[in-house]
Amino acid sequence: MKINDVVCVSACRTAMGRFGGKLRSINVRDLGATVISGALERIGISGELIDEVVAGHCRQAGNGPNPAKISSVKGGIPQNVHAVTINNACPSGMKATIIGAQNILLGDISTAMIVGMESMSTIPFLLKTGRWDGFGMGDQVLQDGWNDTRDVVCDLLMGQTAENLVEKYKLTREEQDEFALSSHWKAAKASDEGWLDDEIIPVAIPATKKKPEEVFDKDEPIRGDTTLEKMAKLPAAFKKGGSVTAGNSCGLSDGASSLILMAREKAKVLGLQPLFSLLAYSSVGVENAYMGEGPGVAIPAALNKTNLDLNGMDLIEVNEAFACQILANERVLSWDRSRLNVHGGAIALGHPTGESGVRILVTLYHALKRLDKELGVASICGGTGVACAMVIKREC
Template sequence: MAEAYIVGVVRTAVGTRKGGLAGQHPADLGAHVLRALVDRTGVDPAAVDDVIMGCVNAMGPQSGCLARTSWLSAGLPESVPGVTIDRQCGSSQQALHFAAQGVLSGTQDLVVAAGVENMAMVPIDVNVGVLERLDTPKYGQGWRERYGEQEISQFRAAQLIADRWGLARGELEAFALESHRRAALAIDEGRFAEQIVPLAGVAEDEGVRRDSSPERMAALAPLREGWAITAAVASQLSVGAAAVLVASEAAVRTHGLTPLARVRSLAVVGDDPVAMLTGPIPATHAALKRAGLGIGDVDVFEINEAFASVVLAWAKEVDAPLDRTNVNGGAIALGHPLGATGAVLTTKLVHELHRSGGRYGLLSMCEGGGQANATVLERV
């Protein structure tokens, strides 16, 4: 059988909305990690078959096929094409899937999967003003006939999940506090140092709040009266980029590359678009089934912390141990640069498997529209 190997992973630090990366043009963020990926792996960039880049809000400076403009901004060969994709928060994880599928199919040998998002420059709610100016509803007639006029939002979905799985505010805040503690420890121990390529003087993830405490979290107002969801239990608006190089066995031999991980299985699922954020549950089951593995076989889980309720509900439903989940903190502490997060978490997962000596890692995240990707990696 054909194999798809991850032979290089690299990321920027994840910056905050007002931090040191906020003014970086998205194409320059992408160019930075693409150049670093080529330099670190030593691959001939002209041999790359395609560059697949995730980006959620492809507007303004993130428009015009960011994959192509990032590659060219990096000074890399014009002969290599690029394509930009949007599967909401899972965009660059889907880029990894497409890259691996191209290699597994035998039609490609070297594919870059990457992601970029500058949420300081292109805000998450950028579409709201556009829709208002056009005097156009977000959803068309077919959607409204199927789902009615009820609110569709990630914030309501996070609360619906908390209600369904009986997750109280205190439990969510305890999880969020632990995310900050783990992230701070990982930074202090230098666990991220090798995977980050500094940019604009930013060499560490900026979002960790070392002064977080139960008292400070408890003092925050909920997003709505009666809700358990507050800003403290949600991911941060962020800036960042990451890139992954996927290679065939032939490319590994030809270019003298060193495999870091094998792509063991891929899955993508659709789920309830109203609850929206529950997709990692069926996606995890699907990816493990394809890999012939069980939850107990997985050494490290990376489950995106869009909200604390998402990860806690996932852990309860699939019976996953939290002590092996987001061991270096998650998006609540480290940030969530939308289109880049899949590649960022892939980078973290590969490095953590090598640091800890684990064999299998699983990555999954919730996505807009009620979807989720899940990926099982095997350390090489």
């Protein structure tokens, strides 16, 4: 089997929920279940046809053993189907996609449900010393689970690694803010025009004593009314005198995405039209303290496995962890920015870490379809200096 005989037959996501917003009460397992059932329903197949579930999910504290299996069963896949949860930092979802594709290429399975899921709003506080030290006299430290975003190898938060890129590539605050503004404006236009609607599976938000049940189907974090003047007022978030701010960084958010991958022959037998095929993928490592440089390495590594180059890509989708990260990789790869993240990116939509690697593939496919284009590449960097990329060809 050749790699382009691995095809995607369904691709969807939830709308993105703002940190502490409308999805804050929804467990990540239920977000995953929503896109699993939605992906199956879109093409009218039973969960019994799925051979394996591979889910990317980073922030697992408090979510029980193997959240992928819980989402799988809740999403309508039989309990006798294997499921595995992948924690590969921000590329978790794309690495899950790669693993599913590899298992199909090996002939071990013919159908894989791929999921990326994260609820950043439910990351817990931790009392690590409570079990053994008890609660006698004196204070106890309640540790924010968000501290896990610190890379202990380089002893830096992700935003501090972003400031390293600012210094290395001599990036200005103004160009970072300008890029961030464009992300919001592109996403706002895409949302207002309905260009994102085909991606989205509605989430039912349960009723409370004060509110009736709500159907959530529009991306919440987008700020289409923001301006450069508003962004310029934001303080540096990670370094005194720095230029990385909350405004030119990705938003924190909640969401889930899914893809159904199949062997082409299996899709043919089932009468399913492939949406896109895989052409190449890569998984790379870079220096921890410059983790944002990952796409600049991962994209060429994937393209080198094909007879294509970056100029041959109709669209490019790179996860926007930070505006400076996008700008740094632009300096390295010299891409045509008009082809990049045409519907906006994570600065506007948010970056639920375990989900984003799948989300950018879902968004890339739907953008290719809307614009009647064929070839695209997606890439995502991650904490500890890991990155993945994938080249796809639209078929429908």
